[in-house]
Structures are given as structure tokens and as C-alpha cells.
Amino acid sequence: MPEIIKVSLEWPTLPATILLGICLLYWVCVILGFMELDFLDFDLDFEIGTDGPSFLDFGFIGLRFLNxxxxxxxxxxxxxxxxxxxLSINFDAGVKINSAMDYLPLAIRNIGISLVVTKLITQPFKGYFHFTPPNQIETLLGKSCVVTSTTVTDRFGQGELETEGAPLKLHIRAEDETIQKGDLVRLADYNSDKQVFYVVKISQES
Structure with a gap:
């Protein structure tokens, strides 16, 4: 064990040791509750522009390919x-490094192999960590709900949407009509500023 520690703290293994140490420190902080599990995570969702793919688009595709x-x-x-x-422990231990040019070929080899191995190891987990929050606005539009308030006007109204779990209570508005309690209405639009849905009475739709 002391020999491994000695080699880990020497060139050319030192950069890999530092990177691994940062990751270990992260997981220790997560276990101890000092950090959230999704700290430093980011989303790589992107859309290729209408003017054609750019160099940045291909860069994102490369990152996606590597998972x-x-x-x-x-x-x-x-x-x-x-x-x-x-890789560095097994193949680079004892290699004399006199300059950055001596380390560059070793780094390129190790990075290349590590990318391939990491791709293969993480492939079974692809998509496993994706989570879509329920009841997103986009998924609610077009659905129907029952009016629970006495009326629905352009200033006030409440409705209840049946879900797999507990019913979802919504603030609803009607621009051109007054809707009564118990009516079935469709969620036609959403105002993000007021956080209300605009509805139309289903029986009046043509």
C-alpha cells in the first residue's frame, strides 16, 4: 500500500490521482450530507439550429455519444x-518525465482508453437517471377538469383534474363565458405570469 501511495503522488500518475481525489472528496461530501447528489450536474439538451448544424452542435453530439x-x-x-x-498506476509507474512533451503521449493514450472504457461501463445506465416531473404544463394542456368553484370568470375560478394519485387542484379562468360548478372544461391555455389556466366549456365546443 505505501508503494501505491508513493507512485500515486509522483509523475506521471499525479494528475490522475488529483482528479480521482476530487471525485472521492465529492462522494464523501454527498455521503456526509454536505452536498446534494445532483451538485455539479448539468443538462445537455440542445436543438440544432434552423440554419444548419454548427460546430457546437457536433460537440454536444460527441458528449452525448460518450454518455x-x-x-x-x-x-x-x-x-x-x-x-x-x-492505467497510469499499471503502465506509467517509473516512467521518467522531463517535460510536458514526455507526458503528452501518455496522457493521450490514457484519456483515449478511459473514454472508451467509461462509455462501455455507463452504457447500461443510459436513460436510467432521466426523470420527468409529473404534471408539467405542456402535458396538462388539452386535458379536461371539473369546475369546483361556484363559477369561473376572467378573474376567478378553480377546477380539479383527476390524476393517478390525488386530484390536482388548478386555478382556472374563462375569458368569454361564465362557467358553473360541476361543468367539464378543457385546459386551453396557460398564463405563466398569473399561473392560471384558461379553459373552455367542453359542451360548447364545436
Whole structure:
């Protein structure tokens, strides 16, 4: 064990050791409750522009191919850093490094192999960590709900939408009509500023 520690703290293994150490520190902080699990995670959702794909678009595609963003970034980085460290420990120990040019070929080799190994290891987890919050506005539009308030006007109204769990209580408004309690209405639009749905009475739709 002392020999491994000695090699880990020497060139050319030191950069991989530092990266692995940062990942280990992150997981220790998560376990102890000092950090949230999704800290430093980010989303790589993107859309290719209408004017055609750009260099940045292809860069995102490359990251997606490596499963960066498909799995939590710190999980990906932890596997990558462990691969880098193990490669450096096994193949670079004892190699004399006199300049950055001496280290560059080793780094390129280790990074390349680590990318491939990390891609293969994380592939089974692709999509497993994706979570779509329920009851998103886009998914609610077009659905029907029952009016629970006495009336629905352009200033006041409440409705109840049946879901798989507890009914969802909504603030609703009607612009051109007065709707009564118990009427079935369709969620036609949403005002994000007022956080209310605009509805139309289903029986009056043609």
C-alpha cells in the first residue's frame, strides 16, 4: 500500500490521482450530507439550429455519444478518473518525465482508453437517471377538469383534474363565458405570469 501511495503522488500518475481525489472528496461530501447528489450536474439538451448544424452542435453530439449528460456527470467523471488512475498506476509507474512533451503521449493514450472504457461501463445506465416531473404544463394542456368553484370568470375560478394519485387542484379562468360548478372544461391555455389556466366549456365546443 505505501508503494501505491508513493507512485500515486509522483509523475506521471499525479494528475490522475488529483482528479480521482476530487471525485472521492465529492462522494464523501454527498455521503456526509454536505452536498446534494445532483451538485455539479448539468443538462445537455440542445436543438440544432434552423440554419444548419454548427460546430457546437457536433460537440454536444460527441458528449452525448460518450454518455456525458446521459448519466450524472459526477458518476461519469468518477468512472473516468478511476480508469485514468488505474492505467497510469499499471503502465506509467517509473516512467521518467522531463517535460510536458514526455507526458503528452501518455496522457493521450490514457484519456483515449478511459473514454472508451467509461462509455462501455455507463452504457447500461443510459436513460436510467432521466426523470420527468409529473404534471408539467405542456402535458396538462388539452386535458379536461371539473369546475369546483361556484363559477369561473376572467378573474376567478378553480377546477380539479383527476390524476393517478390525488386530484390536482388548478386555478382556472374563462375569458368569454361564465362557467358553473360541476361543468367539464378543457385546459386551453396557460398564463405563466398569473399561473392560471384558461379553459373552455367542453359542451360548447364545436
Amino acid at each position: 456525458i449528460g446521459e448519466v450524472p456527470v459526477m458518476l461519469w467523471l468518477s468512472i473516468f478518473s478511476l480508469c485514468m488512475w488505474m
